[in-house]
Amino acid sequence: MKILFTFPGQGTQRPGMLQNLPDGDAILSEVRDVLGDETDTLDSADALQHTRAVQLCLLIVGVAWARELMRHDVKPDIVSGLSIGAYPAAVMAGALAFDDALRLVALRGDLMEQAYPRGYGLTAIVGLTLSRVEKLMAGTQTYIANLNAETQIVIAGSDEEMAIVAHNALEAGASKATRLAVSVPSHCALLDKPAEKLAHAFESVTLSRPQRAYLSGSTGRVLWEPLKIADDLAYNMARTVQWQDAMVSANQRDARLAIEMPPGSVLTGLTHLSGWQGEAICLERNSIEVAQHLLKRLSR
Numbered sequence: 001m002k003i004l005f006t007f008p009g010q011g012t013q014r015p016g017m018l019q020n021l022p023d024g025d026a027i028l029s030e031v032r033d034v035l036g037d038e039t040d041t042l043d044s045a046d047a048l049q050h051t052r053a054v055q056l057c058l059l060i061v062g063v064a065w066a067r068e069l070m071r072h073d074v075k076p077d078i079v080s081g082l083s084i085g086a087y088p089a090a091v092m093a094g095a096l097a098f099d100d101a102l103r104l105v106a107l108r109g110d111l112m113e114q115a116y117p118r119g120y121g122l123t124a125i126v127g128l129t130l131s132r133v134e135k136l137m138a139g140t141q142t143y144i145a146n147l148n149a150e151t152q153i154v155i156a157g158s159d160e161e162m163a164i165v166a167h168n169a170l171e172a173g174a175s176k177a178t179r180l181a182v183s184v185p186s187h188c189a190l191l192d193k194p195a196e197k198l199a200h201a202f203e204s205v206t207l208s209r210p211q212r213a214y215l216s217g218s219t220g221r222v223l224w225e226p227l228k229i230a231d232d233l234a235y236n237m238a239r240t241v242q243w244q245d246a247m248v249s250a251n252q253r254d255a256r257l258a259i260e261m262p263p264g265s266v267l268t269g270l271t272h273l274s275g276w277q278g279e280a281i282c283l284e285r286n287s288i289e290v291a292q293h294l295l296k297r298l299s300r
Contacts, residue, residue: 001278001298002077004215004255005069005092006271007062007085009241010182011122012264013054017061018043022068031060034102051184052109055084059105062088062261063098065283069259074291078222078255080215080246082146082267083186084108086236094211095229104233107201111194112184112237120185122146123162124154127175136168143188146241149273154241156185191238199234213253220245222253243267247274256298259283259291 021027032039035056042060047053062085066076070092081089087105090096096104122145125133133153134144140161146154155165159179166177185191207226215222216232218239223229247270250258256278260267265282272280279294 002255004078004250004258005076006260006267007081007088009083011180015045021064027064051113055109065261066092078213082217093214115194116184122180122182124178125169145187148243156188195235195238202230220249
């Protein structure tokens with residue numbers, strides 16, 4: 001029986017999310033060594049209007065809670081993150097140093113926002129299959145961004161073009177078509193150039209062979225080679241998320257306890273939709289003691 005840690009992507013952020021972190025003073029001191037005074041306002045409502053702050057906060061929160069679980073002897077065999085969640089996953093895999101992750105994520109957020117400062121983003125469509133969504137996208141400048149579950153598809157593009165697809169999806173029987181709290185058109189060719197710039201930045205960073213399995217949310221495959229992990233991290237902003245495939249892969253690798261790091265519970269729901277054969281919980285709604293209890297029960 002193996003344990004999977006999952007780390008969420010954008011859309012789950014909220015003001016004050018860096019307050020009351022486990023061992024918060026220590027981790028925020030690490031952050032301050034890299035980011036300086038920016039650390040003090042990173043989770044403010046104003047700061048979270050910007051991609052840079054959102055992504056940095058998700059990195060910090062994910063690492064803080066994963067470390068806390070490990071201090072309580074709940075240790076992952078596999079780690080996986082959706083979009084920006086791949087960075088805390090790589091840190092907890094032992095492949096990427098936390099200080100390097102902070103620098104790279106700050107750059108990642110800046111590059112993405114500079115490329116599309118306004119008017120673009122993501123929309124989730126629930127209740128239709130991929131083939132039906134693709135037909136509705138015909139003639140629009142939109143892209144498939146996330147394959148989260150069989151009938152949960154995320155599209156990327158301009159607000160106007162996505163609104164057309166969303167309207168058509170609801171007319172075609174979709175149960176929801178929701179504009180997500182993401183201000184850039186992630187996981188499509190629109191971000192090819194920013195991804196290339198980030199890849200250049202990775203050339204000055206040394207990654208290590210991970211100590212535990214790093215499961216790519218972009219390919220659904222486990223990666224062990226540092227150069228392949230660097231490529232996965234650099235380019236995942238421009239690659240379609242294959243989250244369902246990743247969870248099927250974890251299931252096939254005998255993962256039976258999936259624990260989602262805060263904030264939110266989106267990935268836990270998606271894990272259940274993938275045909276998960278074990279337990280899946282989010283720390284947002286469950287204590288570390290619950291995780292410990294499930295670990296003991298599943299290990300019998």
